[in-house]
Amino acid sequence: MSxxxxxxxxxxxxxHREPESQLSLRVRAxxxxxxxxxxxxxxxxDRIVAAYEEDIGPHNxxxxxxxxxxxxxxxxxxxxxxxxxxxxxxxxxxxxxxVENAPGVHNLVVCTLCSCYPHALIGLPPVWYxxxxxxxxxxxxxxxxxxxxxxxxxxxTEIRIWDSSAxxxxxxxxxxxxxxERLSEPELAKLVTRDAMIGVAVVKPPAAAAR
Amino acid sequence: MNGIxxxxxxxxxxxxxxxxxxxxxxxxxxxxxxGITRACSVQHIFNIDESRHAIERMEPVEYLKSSxxxxxxxxxxxxxxxxxxxxxEELERRMAQLTSGKDxxxxxxxxxxxxxxxxxxKDRTPYRQPGPAPRFAVGDRILTRHDAPVGHTRLPxxxxxxxxxxxxxxxxxxxPDTNAHGQGEQSHALYSVRFDGDVLWGTSAExxxxxxxxxxxxxxxxxxxxxxxx
Numbered sequence: 515m516s517x518x519x520x521x522x523x524x525x526x527x528x529x530h531r532e533p534e535s536q537l538s539l540r541v542r543a544x545x546x547x548x549x550x551x552x553x554x555x556x557x558x559x560d561r562i563v564a565a566y567e568e569d570i571g572p573h574n575x576x577x578x579x580x581x582x583x584x585x586x587x588x589x590x591x592x593x594x595x596x597x598x599x600x601x602x603x604x605x606x607x608x609x610x611x612x613v614e615n616a617p618g619v620h621n622l623v624v625c626t627l628c629s630c631y632p633h634a635l636i637g638l639p640p641v642w643y644x645x646x647x648x649x650x651x652x653x654x655x656x657x658x659x660x661x662x663x664x665x666x667x668x669x670x671t672e673i674r675i676w677d678s679s680a681x682x683x684x685x686x687x688x689x690x691x692x693x694x695e696r697l698s699e700p701e702l703a704k705l706v707t708r709d710a711m712i713g714v715a716v717v718k719p720p721a722a723a724a725r
Numbered sequence: 726m727n728g729i730x731x732x733x734x735x736x737x738x739x740x741x742x743x744x745x746x747x748x749x750x751x752x753x754x755x756x757x758x759x760g761i762t763r764a765c766s767v768q769h770i771f772n773i774d775e776s777r778h779a780i781e782r783m784e785p786v787e788y789l790k791s792s793x794x795x796x797x798x799x800x801x802x803x804x805x806x807x808x809x810x811x812x813x814e815e816l817e818r819r820m821a822q823l824t825s826g827k828d829x830x831x832x833x834x835x836x837x838x839x840x841x842x843x844x845x846x847k848d849r850t851p852y853r854q855p856g857p858a859p860r861f862a863v864g865d866r867i868l869t870r871h872d873a874p875v876g877h878t879r880l881p882x883x884x885x886x887x888x889x890x891x892x893x894x895x896x897x898x899x900x901p902d903t904n905a906h907g908q909g910e911q912s913h914a915l916y917s918v919r920f921d922g923d924v925l926w927g928t929s930a931e932x933x934x935x936x937x938x939x940x941x942x943x944x945x946x947x948x949x950x951x952x953x954x955x
Contacts, residue, residue: 530792530795531790531795534752537795538754540798540816540820541754541757541758541798542754542757542823543816543820543822544761544798544802544805544816544819545761546819546823546828546829546830547816547819547830548761548805549831549832549833550830550833551810551811553764553765553768553770554760554761554833554838555764555833555835555839556833557834558760558839558842559764559842561843562756562759562760562763562843563750563756563759563760565843565846566759567749567750570846597849606847607845607846607847607848607849608849609849609852609853611893626732626881626883627731627733627879627881628730628777628780629793633846634846634847638749640743640744641744641747641751641793642741642742642743642744645738645741645742646735646789647738647739647740647741649732649733650732650733650736650738651741653734653936654734654883654925654926654930654931656931659741662741663741669932670933671933672933672935673934674937675934675936676937677733677881677937678939679880679881679938679939679940680852680898680901680939680941681773681852681853682915
């Protein structure tokens with residue numbers, strides 16, 4: 515994990531101010547001081563780290579999307595009040611606004627000021643979402659950015675950009691791909707990717723997704 | 726503040742680069758920083774707005790040189806020092822002690838703290854608070870204030886002094902501009918406001934690409950049509 519880290523720093527604009535070993539030492543020292551002051555318990559950190567590594571990820575948001583695809587009344591509730599609608603499925607931790615893709619309308623989520631992201635539903639954000647490149651450019655040249663993600667939308671499609679500047683988080687409800695009428699809800703959920711829920715991808719039908 | 730963090734619309738950063746099969750954390754220390762942050766926030770050592778503003782106050786060149794979790798680490802240390810919980814000397818001393826092999830901190834266990842930290846992934850933090858009735862309604866045309874406050878604000882620089890349309894009234898939320906500075910929550914109306922691309926970026930705007938920003942009422946004035954004074 516950390517061994518190969520320095521090697522790919524430069525490939526991903528993931529710079530460090532000081533060597534990895536020094537950073538690691540500084541964090542250990544901070545944790546040690548806070549444990550001594552009884553403000554931190556190390557096993558509590560272990561639990562939250564494990565939760566993000568193992569339980570909280572895009573599969574949660576994918577369940578919400580698949581449910582909205584198969585249940586039109588749920589879809590209406592999700593668009594009207596995302597916060598309440600995800601609680602119906604046992605998710606929470608976030609005030610949520612869901613924005614829906616449709617023919618001629620594509621939504622894209624960014625946070626230009628920091629890196630706001632719906633953690634509780636799709637896990638921690640990838641490095642690119644937090645990058646200066648994405649934060650600076652998604653609002654100004656979304657078509658160019660989408661092209662870099664391999665998404666080329668028709669010229670007359672409106673791209674609605676959502677700059678998450680408040681304590682509300684945005685989730686894109688992607689379009690259900692054609693040819694998925696026979697799929698079950700869990701099978702549909704497997705097609706839904708993290709990137710599609712941020713708006714930098716569209717959901718592909720199963721044949722294309724398998725390729 | 727006119728900070729380096731306020732990046733919307735900046736030129737020069739280049740293509741977005743992605744990492745295949747990216748791990749949740751790239752190094753163990755990143756997860757520890759996240760956990761420490763979570764412990765501080767559930768114990769109300771700092772609030773979300775103080776926390777964001779502390780990152781914004783990083784020296785701009787350092788900000789650009791740092792990775793995301795390095796900025797979080799810098800923020801945690803900065804706020805813990807400012808709030809008198811640790812000192813920088815104490816931290817340096819502890820680093821030296823750890824280098825020589827021994828962690829002097831006695832083990833500390835706190836099941837309740839762990840529960841509180843985990844609950845944040847399930848329960849909403851109550852940023853939505855009662856406040857005065859909203860002044861604007863969906864469809865109202867507004868003009869954002871043209872101001873350069875020295876403190877924390879969530880009105881991005883690229884949207885200052887711009888005309889937009891209210892597309893949603895979210896309700897009343899804690900106001901970051903005061904909450905970041907110990908001036909109270911001052912909750913009031915929050916709106917989703919749509920701005921046309923050409924209003925923000927002029928002739929270089931991509932067509933059919935409106936930007937929506939969540940903005941508090943104090944950032945907004947009604948857009949009154951220009952009237953003759955005669």
